[in-house]
Structure formats: C-alpha cells, structure tokens
C-alpha cells in the first residue's frame with residue numbers, strides 16, 4: 010500500500026502540467042447553466058467529462074439526460090459488490106460572467122498569471138473536479154484498488170439543482186455508496202485546509218408589487234397613487250430590526266443555537282474582521298448583534314435583497330410613477346430551518362405589512378435545506394489525516410456560509426453523509442469577475458485526495 014501511495018504521489022507530480030491542461034480544457038467550455046444559448050456547451054462539457062473518465066480508467070462513463078442539463082455518471086468497478094464504494098460529486102456548470110467589462114482576461118480563455126489560473130469555473134468547481142479526477146487517475150495507474158469509485162457531475166448546481174434530487178431518487182441503486190466526497194467547499198487559506206461540517210440552506214423569492222395598470226405621469230398622478238416602488242422599499246426596510254435581526258414571524262424559532270464548543274472552535278479560525286473588510290472592499294462591517302462575523306456567516310441565518318427593479322433606470326430623467334416593482338430576496342438558512350417554512354413566514358409577513366393600495370405576489374425560486382454532518386465519521390477522519398499529510402497541519406472544522414443542497418439531498422435519499430472539502434481559497438473570486446484557482450493549492454489538493462483514497466483502502 011505504501012507503494013501505491015508513493016507511486017501515485019510521484020505520478021501526480023510528474024503529470025502536474027497535464028492536470029493543469031485538463032483544467033484549462035474544461036474552463037474553455039462556457040457551461041453557463043442559466044443561459045439558454047449555452048445549452049450545446051453544457052452537453053459538450055458533459056461529453057468531454059465522460060471522455061476524461063474513460064481515459065483515466067473508469068469502466069463505465071455516460072451522459073444521463075434529465076429534465077434539464079445532463080448528469081455525468083461513471084464508475085470504476087460496476088457490479089463489484091465485494092468492495093466499498095466512494096461516490097464523488099461535482100458540478101460542471103458555472104455562473105454567468107457579467108459584468109464582462111470587469112474581467113481582465115476573457116473568462117473562457119484560461120490564462121495563467123503568477124501562480125493562478127484565471128477563468129470562469131476555474132475554482133468553482135472545475136478545478137475541484139479536475140483535482141478529484143487527477144487523484145483518482147494517479148491511484149488507478151498504480152494498482153487495481155479494492156474500491157469502486159463512482160462520480161456524479163451535475164450541470165445545474167448554479168441554478169439550484171432543479172432536477173438533481175429527482176435524478177438521485179430515480180437512480181438510487183446506481184448511486185448507492187458507502188462514502189461521499191463533495192469537493193465543492195473550500196479552504197480557509199493556502200496554508201490552512203478545512204473540512205466543512207455545516208452548510209447553510211437557501212430560500213429564494215421574487216416579490217412583485219403591482220400598482221396602476223400602466224406607468225403614470227408623476228405630475229398628473231403623483232399624490233394620488235401609492236407608488237409600488239415606494240411600497241416595496243417600505244416593506245423591504247422592515248425585514249430587519251435595528252439589531253440586524255430578520256423580522257419575519259417565527260424566523261428564529263427553529264434555529265439551532267451555536268454550542269459553546271462550536272463557538273470556541275470557530276474562534277480558532279484565523280479570520281479577522283479585517284479580512285472581511287478587505288475582501289469586500291468596505292470600511293465597516295454590519296450584521297446581527299451578539300455574534301462574531303465568522304459566526305454570523307457560518308452559523309446564523311440571514312436575509313438579503315439580491316436585486317431591485319422598478320420604474321425608469323436609464324440615463325437622464327423621466328418623471329414616471331411606475332406600475333410595478335420587483336425585488337429578488339433570499340435567505341441563507343441554518344439547521345433546523347426549512348425553506349418551506351421560511352416561505353410561509355415571508356407570506357405571513359407580507360400579509361401583515363402590505364398596504365391594500367397595491368396587489369402583490371411572491372414567486373418561489375430555488376430552495377435547499379441546511380445541513381450538519383458528523384465530524385467523527387471514518388471517511389472524515391481519513392480526509393483529516395490526508396490533509397494533514399499534504400499541508401503539515403490538521404484541517405480546521407468549519408461551517409460554511411454558502412449552500413450545497415445536494416449534501417442534504419444525498420443524506421436524505423442515499424442515507425450517506427458527505428465529506429465536504431475543496432481546494433478553492435476565499436480570494437478566488439468565485440461567482441465574480443476574474444475568478445481564479447490557486448495552482449499550488451490545486452496540486453496540494455490532488456495529493457491530499459491521493460492520501461484520502463489510500464487511507465480509505467487501508468482502513
């Protein structure tokens with residue numbers, strides 16, 4: 010076994026530039042799941058992944074159609090029930106690139122500058138998929154290992170995975186496994202690896218407020234009509250109190266409080282207020298009273314206004330009294346909140362606060378449950394040891410502010426918890442212009458995953 014491990018690490022080091030090239034190849038494909046004009050590219054990305062799987066030693070690899078973008082599935086030892094199974098999750102879709110003018114390089118022309126590879130999806134999460142496949146390749150090239158490795162790569166993560174839960178339900182047998190590796194989480198810094206044990210959920214809504222039947226002249230009608238833009242602003246401004254707490258009725262009722270132990274572990278994280286200020290480009294922070302910033306981001310729920318639209322927003326001026334106003338809002342949820350319950354709380358809040366001068370409706374968009382996993386699982390320990398070998402320090406256990414609904418879906422449907430890691434850094438600018446992957450961390454990540462696979466086999 011020592012041989013497999015050492016040889017695999019050596020193989021990975023020898024092939025490091027090939028692995029970077031594989032990543033470039035994937036980044037080149039504009040797999041933006043939300044854009045209908047990229048539908049072909051989504052298929053192309055899926056097919057390319059299948060080719061990668063077969064070329065590195067997967068016996069089975071195929072594109073599975075869904076109601077939306079396809080899922081890629083593969084496995085190394087189909088039909089072999091004598092060995093345990095590891096399922097690796099990934100998503101090959103990426104966020105849209107706009108605002109394009111803020112990119113310093115073309116988002117789909119992967120460009121290495123210094124020790125970073127720039128391009129949309131380089132970090133979230135094509136870099137993580139390629140790191141996973143590189144580690145698997147490095148191990149498979151050494152020996153026939155007693156582990157069936159399955160992969161599932163979806164193409165709809167960035168649009169809320171509308172078809173994934175059904176796909177998992179319909180293919181429970183095919184996806185059956187003992188361990189799940191989900192490398193869609195991230196590190197704390199290039200020197201400090203992390204295992205994420207808590208994820209926030211998401212509830213996303215569009216609120217539409219309707220006033221007059223058409224846009225009106227603000228001179229002829231101003232003073233007579235309740236402006237829907239004003240109504241919407243009034244409502245939104247009531248959604249937080251002066252302590253930064255969300256005011257939807259019952260919003261905090263099911264929130265699992267952070268334990269003293271967790272608050273101690275969180276306090277160990279080397280993340281300062283200064284860090285958030287710098288990365289956000291602000292002079293002052295804001296948030297819920299009584300919690301540190303890291304606690305607020307990982308362990309407390311929030312509500313954000315994601316977008317506002319109403320009236321005249323072009324150049325110059327137009328004295329209009331708009332007919333409609335729209336806001337997109339979303340809530341990050343923590344255990345044990347439920348997106349459906351938050352929807353009910355929002356509806357109740359709106360019923361209590363909307364004036365009768367307007368009509369309104371709420372459109373439910375993406376939703377996902379928060380999750381907490383058990384940090385004492387054997388696979389988590391295998392990962393912890395693996396990361397310690399690659400970085401020389403044990404990983405921190407952390408709660409993530411983001412949402413990975415697939416983790417709770419898999420927990421519910423397959424009955425298996427996920428080990429959440431990833432080799433992206435907070436400064437990778439995921440979802441933003443100039444996204445990049447730190448290449449030294451990408452390569453260390455590959456080595457950590459090689460150790461992880463070897464630890465699983467040795468167990």
Ligand SMILES: [Zn+2]
Nearest residue numbers: 133134166193
């Ligand atoms: Zn992601």
